[in-house]
Amino acid sequence: MLRQLFAAVLVLLCAAASAAPVPLVVERLDRDVPDRDVADVMHGRYTGEFVTEDYAAITPARGHAVWYRVRLASDWNDPVQPPVLSVFDPQGLSLRTYLPPAYVGEARDIYGAGDQAGFTRHALVLILPNHLRASEPVYLRVAAERSIPRRLEVQAVRDARVSDLSRARLDVLFPSVQLATLLVMLCFFLALRDRTYAYFVAQIFMIVLYEMYAFGIGYELPPFDLLTPLRADASWLTAALAGVLSIDFSRQFLELERNAPRLDRVLSALRWPLVLLALCATAPALARGWWIEDLIAVSFLVTAPLLLAAGVFAWQQGGRRGGFFLCAWIPGLLFVIVRALQLALQWPLPGWLEFALPASFAFASIVLSFGLADHTLSIRHERDVAHRLAEHDVLTGVLNRRAILTRLREAFLDARDKHDPLALLFLDLDHFKRINDTYGHRAGDQCLRAVIAPIASELRQGDALGRYGGEEFLIVLPGAGVPNAEIVAERIRRRIEDMPLLVSGTRIGLTISLGIAVLDGSVTSPEQLIENADAALYRAKSSGRNLVSTHQTETAAVVPES
Numbered sequence: 001m002l003r004q005l006f007a008a009v010l011v012l013l014c015a016a017a018s019a020a021p022v023p024l025v026v027e028r029l030d031r032d033v034p035d036r037d038v039a040d041v042m043h044g045r046y047t048g049e050f051v052t053e054d055y056a057a058i059t060p061a062r063g064h065a066v067w068y069r070v071r072l073a074s075d076w077n078d079p080v081q082p083p084v085l086s087v088f089d090p091q092g093l094s095l096r097t098y099l100p101p102a103y104v105g106e107a108r109d110i111y112g113a114g115d116q117a118g119f120t121r122h123a124l125v126l127i128l129p130n131h132l133r134a135s136e137p138v139y140l141r142v143a144a145e146r147s148i149p150r151r152l153e154v155q156a157v158r159d160a161r162v163s164d165l166s167r168a169r170l171d172v173l174f175p176s177v178q179l180a181t182l183l184v185m186l187c188f189f190l191a192l193r194d195r196t197y198a199y200f201v202a203q204i205f206m207i208v209l210y211e212m213y214a215f216g217i218g219y220e221l222p223p224f225d226l227l228t229p230l231r232a233d234a235s236w237l238t239a240a241l242a243g244v245l246s247i248d249f250s251r252q253f254l255e256l257e258r259n260a261p262r263l264d265r266v267l268s269a270l271r272w273p274l275v276l277l278a279l280c281a282t283a284p285a286l287a288r289g290w291w292i293e294d295l296i297a298v299s300f301l302v303t304a305p306l307l308l309a310a311g312v313f314a315w316q317q318g319g320r321r322g323g324f325f326l327c328a329w330i331p332g333l334l335f336v337i338v339r340a341l342q343l344a345l346q347w348p349l350p351g352w353l354e355f356a357l358p359a360s361f362a363f364a365s366i367v368l369s370f371g372l373a374d375h376t377l378s379i380r381h382e383r384d385v386a387h388r389l390a391e392h393d394v395l396t397g398v399l400n401r402r403a404i405l406t407r408l409r410e411a412f413l414d415a416r417d418k419h420d421p422l423a424l425l426f427l428d429l430d431h432f433k434r435i436n437d438t439y440g441h442r443a444g445d446q447c448l449r450a451v452i453a454p455i456a457s458e459l460r461q462g463d464a465l466g467r468y469g470g471e472e473f474l475i476v477l478p479g480a481g482v483p484n485a486e487i488v489a490e491r492i493r494r495r496i497e498d499m500p501l502l503v504s505g506t507r508i509g510l511t512i513s514l515g516i517a518v519l520d521g522s523v524t525s526p527e528q529l530i531e532n533a534d535a536a537l538y539r540a541k542s543s544g545r546n547l548v549s550t551h552q553t554e555t556a557a558v559v560p561e562s
Contacts, residue, residue, distance in 0.1 A: 022154040023073035026053040032064035056152040060145035071137040081156035082130040086123035088151040089349040092232035098139035110216050121216020122167050149348035171215045174358040175208045181365040199249035206245050210238040211358045233281040240278035244271045254314040300340040304333040324371030332360035393467040404466020404474050411478045412526045422519040423485035425475035426533035430511045430545040432471040443503040454495035489514040489548040511546035
């Protein structure tokens with residue numbers, strides 16, 4: 001699945017970069033021109049003050065609007081396909097465009113409805129006149145904004161639509177992968193009620209929201225378009241909340257509160273500045289100086305390395321979760337650091353980073369899903385171990401007294417309802433007290449463990465063996481009558497008698513006595529079945545031990561020494 005995903009990404013990225021852009025001449029007027037002097041700009045008053053840029057990009061100024069004059073390096077000669085001017089990384093940009101030949105001003109941004117002529121919002125798109133000459137410039141008035149260069153590109157409208165279609169496919173691909181894992185983990189949460197899954201679902205959902213606003217999809221799809229008045233602050237709001245939820249998920253998934261309490265406290269404290277910045281992003285009046293974006297970028301520069309350190313620490317402690325976490329998040333957190341540096345240092349946004357970040361998030365969601373599945377299997381294994389420990393005798397490994405009585409009751413009720421036969425064997429080691437007194441309790445424990453394998457080898461699937469107490473064992477034989485029970489009991493007796501057992505270099509001749517009771521009309525409860533088997537056992541012991549005895553109406557009253 002991962003191989004197919006990466007192959008699809010490479011194909012789409014190659015398709016997006018297939019058409020070469022047309023060479024451009026980009027000139028900048030760096031002085032602050034008042035709004036009333038727009039006509040002077042159009043009529044050439046400031047022509048001598050325009051300075052040619054070294055590369056095709058526009059860079060806003062924080063304190064004032066900036067004018068740009070953009071023209072083709074040569075005349076456009078395609079009579080069918082008009083040229084399209086694209087301004088990439090358009091988040092936060094507000095332009096007033098003046099296109100030839102009329103040079104009528106038009107306000108443009110990616111937040112208005114219907115301004116993109118069918119293109120996605122990865123770029124501000126301007127469809128230029130069909131017979132544009134190199135001498136006919138396009139004027140762009142760029143409103144005050146963060147001083148990050150925004151790449152310009154001119155292509156034929158057909159090539160621009162092909163490239164934009166490839167971007168649109170990537171817009172859908174990465175969030176779709178994340179939403180698929182989100183839905184699976186949501187089902188796990190509803191079934192298991194484990195908070196880790198809830199944190200994962202919330203984290204991925206907020207990351208998907210961030211990607212939707214970063215790609216521009218959120219500004220046109222209801223109900224997400226409700227945040228359109230926030231403009232670029234919508235992406236900052238979701239980015240900050242995604243950071244908060246990523247911290248919460250990481251703390252829960254890596255169990256930092258237990259394994260690294262100091263680091264857990266530091267990460268917990270880092271959530272609150274992000275929460276405060278998210279709240280400030282909902283009030284655009286507070287964000288006019290772009291300090292919110294700067295502080296969010298700095299917060300991510302601090303948080304991402306700490307999350308990587310938490311993963312390394314958990315991995316070094318031998319935790320499988322740490323390995324899954326590092327495998328999932330090393331690419332994503334590294335790209336987060338690069339993106340934060342790009343914003344903090346006001347570098348241009350590389351084309352590869354635009355999709356590398358969501359691609360790494362999609363990869364992380366898949367790997368973390370495997371990690372959570374492994375976590376579920378681990379919990380199930382721990383539960384099974386705990387269940388086994390609760391039901392089995394520590395010394396011998398067979399069912400303990402409570403568990404064997406439970407199995408007997410279930411078999412009793414089932415046999416009585418279905419009128420099926422049921423037999424119970426009561427087994428006791430002969431002269432066990434003498435073994436303990438002569439060789440010690442350690443030798444007695446060795447004898448108890450030694451008899452389990454010979455007994456189990458004579459039982460069928462569905463039979464149950466349990467330690468009733470001390471050197472006494474119960475064997476439940478569903479579907480067995482007296483003849484079958486006597487055959488099984490005699491085989492067990494012979495196996496124990498013939499079993500070589502060495503204790504401290506001395507061979508011990510170990511034997512057992514067995515009592516048999518079966519379900520008939522006179523037995524009204526499992527307890528009575530045990531009493532009948534116990535009575536038969538004492539008859540076997542009183543008759544000389546190393547015997548099998550079946551319960552009869554009258555039982556011997558002699559109670560021999562164990």
